[in-house]
Amino acid sequence: MDITLEDLSLSERIGQVLCFGWQDNTPEEARTVSAHARALVEEMLVGGVVLLGRNVDAANPQQIRATIADLQRLSRIPLFIAIDQEGGTVNRLRAPFHEFPGNMALGATRNADYAYRQAQAQARELLALGVNWNFAPVMDVNNNPDNPIIGVRSYGADPQLVAEMGTAAIRGYQQTGLLACAKHFPGHGDTSVDSHLALPVIPGDRRRLESVELVPFRAAIAAGVGAIMSTHILFPALDTERPATISRAILTGLLREELGYDGLVITDCLEMKAIADTVGTARGAVEALKAGADMVLIAHTLEVQRSAVQAIREAVEGGELPEERLNEAVSRVLSAKRRFLSALPPAEGDPWLNPEHDALEQEIARASITVVKSAPNEGYRLRKGETLALVSAHHSLPKLAEEIRRHQQNVIIVQLDPALPDEQVREALQEVVSVQQCLVATSPPEPWSDASIDQTKQAELVKALHQQFGERLVAVALREPYDIRHFPDVDNYLCTYGYRPCSLRALADALFGQFEPAGRLP
Incomplete structure (x- = not known):
């Protein structure tokens, strides 16, 4: 790429610091180079576009590849094509692409080579489409069990573990040719507020930040990470007034x-x-x-994007945003493009069909399954031939039932409403009264869901089932491992750190003795 700063007009320089997304009136339009997408590239001259779930139909990889190629053809300067493909709960691309276990599952394996190899596999699949930037890995230390938005997206609560696993992922992505992005600087782990919905505050002093939040980011920088994403959180120890994204003290002074x-x-x-x-x-x-x-990321609204471009232009022309600062930003964008876009392999092939990726995905999922508590004599295991009930208010229960039925057909499925109405719960308890063993699957609230599970009633349900089944009840946390805080007396408790198909299959295999779970709480 031979574009230099001196070759660019003011409009082109402003464009290079923009990474925008697009949406449209129909799903079909959102998956093609629609009028909105065309405006990003031809009118606003953006330096990058971000693909969200609405922009991709995983069942049609060729369309995704064609849309990306069309966008690139419209741009004089090669575009960053970014996506959030973290693994686990955050994957814009679903099957046939590999969703892989999430970061906390990787943390539970304590095997950084898994993080490296998984990142390599993800990079191969993304590059084959024309995606050249993954907004991953998450380098936040999840030291707040009530964190509503990070949770299993983090490698765990130990800063050194997060640093080790995250830097392995960075190497895996970037050695395969994909730009990685460590997020969310300087840390989004110790908050109970979702920054999508409000402005969180992390009150720790500077010493605490140095010993926890900053440890993984220091490691990422040492590993040569190509990009870092800022977070919209207020850190009074660093800046008493401005959240990190708009804080010069944090982005320039600290970082x-x-x-x-x-x-x-x-x-x-x-x-x-x-x-x-x-x-x-x-x-x-x-x-x-x-x-x-x-670069500034604005992922959704055309009018808002146009307003931002105009605001940046006025700030430059009025002297509020020094042209030297704009040029510095553009130079870093161009430098990253030279580093990561100059020698990309052609977007071709279908590595998502590679059986080695299948095997790796399942191997990691198995290695992550964690037995936190077990009754004597491997009491967490389900017994073939005995009647079994599966009970949950989580939407993944039918998929879990499919995996359980690979081992045992005689299963009663009790799918409850997330609100867990009293009458429905009473009927469920009556329905399983003559069953010999029971599995209950739990989950914390999910901020992206319109119907989050009632946590108080979920705990009451587990306690009632434990009273009914005793050691023959197996409780499984489908996401974060912290659910047991609300029903500490259960005898058997396992963690999967996610409910993607690979994790549900690994759970079923563990419950029926196909392997010995060796995961450890991260």
């Missing part, structure tokens, strides 16, 4: 000057309410660039 990072810095989406409902998205774009960000 650039103290930690010595000279790679690409991109914001998290500025349409998240932590920014949109405070300074506003357009103003937030200007403030983020002034603070030291190199």
